[in-house]
Amino acid sequence: MTEHSYNFAYLDEQTKRMIRRAILKGVAVPGYQVPFASREMPMPYGWGTGGVQVTAACLTPDDTLKVIDQGADDTTNAVSIRKFFQRTAGVAVTEATTEASIIQTRHRIPETALSAGQILVYQVPIPEPLRFLEPRETETRKMHELEEYGLMHVKLYEDIARHGTIATAYAYPVKVEGRYVMDPSPIPKFDNPKLSNSPALQLFGAGREQRIYAVPPFTTVVSLDFDDHPFQPTKAPHDCDLCGASESYLDEVITDDQGGRMFVCSDTDFCQTRRASGHIGALGVPVSEGDAA
Amino acid sequence: MTPEALLGGFSDAPTQSSFAFRAALEILSRPGEIRALTGATPPAPLSIAAGALLLTLCDGTTPVHLAGAHDCAVLRDWITFHCGAPLVSAEQATFAVGTWHELHPVTRFAIGQPDYPDRSATLIVEMADLQQSDARLIGPGIAGFTLLSLPELAAFQANRALFPLGFDCFFTSGTRAAGLPRSTFVEAC
Numbered sequence: 187m188t189e190h191s192y193n194f195a196y197l198d199e200q201t202k203r204m205i206r207r208a209i210l211k212g213v214a215v216p217g218y219q220v221p222f223a224s225r226e227m228p229m230p231y232g233w234g235t236g237g238v239q240v241t242a243a244c245l246t247p248d249d250t251l252k253v254i255d256q257g258a259d260d261t262t263n264a265v266s267i268r269k270f271f272q273r274t275a276g277v278a279v280t281e282a283t284t285e286a287s288i289i290q291t292r293h294r295i296p297e298t299a300l301s302a303g304q305i306l307v308y309q310v311p312i313p314e315p316l317r318f319l320e321p322r323e324t325e326t327r328k329m330h331e332l333e334e335y336g337l338m339h340v341k342l343y344e345d346i347a348r349h350g351t352i353a354t355a356y357a358y359p360v361k362v363e364g365r366y367v368m369d370p371s372p373i374p375k376f377d378n379p380k381l382s383n384s385p386a387l388q389l390f391g392a393g394r395e396q397r398i399y400a401v402p403p404f405t406t407v408v409s410l411d412f413d414d415h416p417f418q419p420t421k422a423p424h425d426c427d428l429c430g431a432s433e434s435y436l437d438e439v440i441t442d443d444q445g446g447r448m449f450v451c452s453d454t455d456f457c458q459t460r461r462a463s464g465h466i467g468a469l470g471v472p473v474s475e476g477d478a479a
Numbered sequence: 480m481t482p483e484a485l486l487g488g489f490s491d492a493p494t495q496s497s498f499a500f501r502a503a504l505e506i507l508s509r510p511g512e513i514r515a516l517t518g519a520t521p522p523a524p525l526s527i528a529a530g531a532l533l534l535t536l537c538d539g540t541t542p543v544h545l546a547g548a549h550d551c552a553v554l555r556d557w558i559t560f561h562c563g564a565p566l567v568s569a570e571q572a573t574f575a576v577g578t579w580h581e582l583h584p585v586t587r588f589a590i591g592q593p594d595y596p597d598r599s600a601t602l603i604v605e606m607a608d609l610q611q612s613d614a615r616l617i618g619p620g621i622a623g624f625t626l627l628s629l630p631e632l633a634a635f636q637a638n639r640a641l642f643p644l645g646f647d648c649f650f651t652s653g654t655r656a657a658g659l660p661r662s663t664f665v666e667a668c
Contacts, residue, residue, distance in 0.1 A: 193493055194493035194497065195493070195497070199493060199496065200538055202497075203496075203535065203538050206500050206503075206504075206535065207536055207541070209504065210504065210507055210536075210601070211596075211597035211647070212597075213504070213507050213508045213620075214647045214660035215597065215643045215660075215661070215662065216662060218596055218597065218643060220597045221597070243500070244500070244501065246494070246501050247494055247497070303505075327594045328594065331593045331594040363618075365642070365643060366643070383622075385622075387508045400508070402509075402619040402620035402660075403508060403509060403619075403620050403622075404619065404620060404621055404622045
């Protein structure tokens with residue numbers, strides 16, 4: 187068996203047609219979760235089987251693919267999915283956000299602003315924002331049908347009552363075009379403002395839960411909040427220790443067992459690009475020196 | 480079966496359908512954009528763009544309705560041979576093909592159910608010409624507004640009023656196509 191024994195982008199044509207129809211209906215009804223007959227993929231659930239199927243249905247041989255996992259291009263999940271499509275679709279791959287035509291992401295939106303013509307594919311574990319509040323699918327479907335989202339506001343209110351502030355930090359619920367409440371996948375709420383009015387098309391795939399949904403370009407996406415407790419995107423109050431960026435989302439890295447730690451950009455391409463252009467953070471070294479080490 | 484019905488499909492289905500789908504995705508997610516949709520050479524009266532859409536999206540699980548002059552022996556055979564799609568009445572269709580006049584009354588088509596708005600028809604409307612003019616489009620996928628030569632306004636305004644229910648449209652003319660999802664507001668300009 188060689189990789190050329192696979193159909194283009196792994197999936198058979200019948201499956202791709204089914205996924206493509208679901209994507210188009212998702213685009214037509216922004217934020218609504220379209221059921222689809224998710225296939226078993228050669229990777230475990232939780233590794234992005236939904237995102238992989240959406241990407242496979244959208245790929246053309248001319249595409250340049252970027253895959254990130256929590257912002258990083260070089261982690262296991264990102265590397266394995268990138269290799270999967272290199273082998274089964276033969277597409278070009280890149281780590282540069284600006285060069286990619288399709289970006290599959292797990293739990294981050296790239297820091298670099300996306301442009302028209304790009305497609306951002308999210309891997310989604312639990313697509314139903316109401317699921318932890320109401321476990322029955324029959325009931326959550328009825329709640330979406332009737333636009334009955336009071337329960338979600340009760341949840342956010344209980345956050346305030348208990349913690350003094352809305353404590354939800356990731357998978358922060360949003361309302362799309364004033365109609366459907368949607369789970370933006372477990373992105374940090376720092377990324378929520380980037381969902382709205384993006385020039386790029388955003389597609390969401392949940393493999394185990396068998397749902398596809400979409401946010402078309404230039405679509406209004408509002409994070410749920412209250413007049414007296416407005417939505418606030420948050421990040422660690424630091425600058426990146428490698429590139430010095432103050433506006434990017436940061437990961438905290440434990441460096442020893444003496445309490446040592448550093449904060450670095452979660453978006454590796456953004457951090458690398460800044461370092462290459464001469465920005466240096468508190469613990470950073472110039473790029474050429476760092477590469478030699 | 481007519482011999483023409485055997486010809487005119489994709490010669491390289493995985494690649495050609497991937498390009499056709501990307502064009503379809505682009506035009507439906509950016510109403511008002513016009514893109515080329517090629518790869519198929521279906522028999523008349525079906526346009527190349529409409530043929531490519533059918534080959535890319537239809538199969539044995541998607542009932543197709545052929546309206547008016549499109550309901551002819553050669554097209555019935557072509558769709559049966561290349562897509563394997565059952566040919567049905569307007570009410571049962573998930574895809575429908577015809578000119579705007581032939582598709583009327585469009586209220587016949589499935590608009591989905593309140594709990595499953597995705598179970599709605601997609602209309603492929605054959606047009607003599609496609610221009611970025613006449614009607615002003617506003618809504619998801621559009622920065623500001625765009626223009627598209629729609630066959631009429633009232634039916635699309637009534638369809639938008641049903642949101643999140645409603646049908647979705649592709650407009651095809653020769654090798655060119657545009658999209659109009661149910662989420663778009665249309666008005667005269």
